[in-house]
Amino acid sequence: MAQRSDLELLEDLLARENRLLSAYEAALRRDAIDPAVGELLRDHEREHVRALERTLAGRARNPRAGVTPPELNAALKSRESFGRYAIGLEDETVAAYTEATAAIGRPGLRQPLGSIMCCGAAHVVALRQSLGDRSLVPYPEG
């Protein structure tokens, strides 16, 4: 795969953060997430969006999408289905951050992007906890 520019990496992360923000906002409106958990995660996503927008300083070419993806509509039917959907989105976003944090050309952005990545990893824990799952996927002792 061709190496992406810093602008492309940041735009991709912003799009992902906006998707998460929209998902938590919709879940809170539809009571598809515990309000305390949902509000906390939504507020974090809002901060991530703000930070990325500041970094991009108006150069982002993909503003927040206005159409709710069909898979989100399906997920909003219950807290269980939304929780699973949100875990998937958070996992994908953390994966995008692991790549972007390593690849970004400006070294000064690596720590802040990494700190958002770690927050996303903790969100997965919060969502798993809200579903009554173990925080971590069992891992064989070795």
Next chain:
Amino acid sequence: MAPSLTRREALGGALAATVLASCGGGDPPPSTGPKPGSGAALLGSLLALERAAVAAFGACAEQLSGRSLEEVRAIRAQERSHARRLDRLIRGLGGEPPPGRSAEEYARSFPRLESAADALRFAEDLKEREVRAYLEALTELPSLELRTQASRICADEGNHLGAIRVLRGLPAAQGPFVTGAL
């Protein structure tokens, strides 16, 4: 980007930093092998930190039961996996991974853990230190491949930190920017 890394003031955090430094986090880099600036020395420091953490989580496990014990065992197993990955990366750079210490040597430098609460607090402090170490390494490691590996481990550390905070009855993420602590 706005967030800056701030020093954690909790006494426990300072304690964990001291413990990990004495366990090998501050060991000198290997003296032969890879070229200066290859990243091998930094990876060696991370490996020493992971080894100390494996020993520390073993000590924590002795105070835990039930779900907390299961989670800490899972974390410990992942720490071992991280250590193996770092070992391979150092060797791939032509370096010799720093030797670990004995279980007794590590244990002597840990604080006395008398309860599950002590163990989980110590575990959280250790994780804060590890998160910070990897975030700092991301700035310094010279190649994309090394940064990618460090970034993946860092994400695991963020996940572990969240899991331990939940076991302590705290929100998984303490804020929108999880920076770890020294």
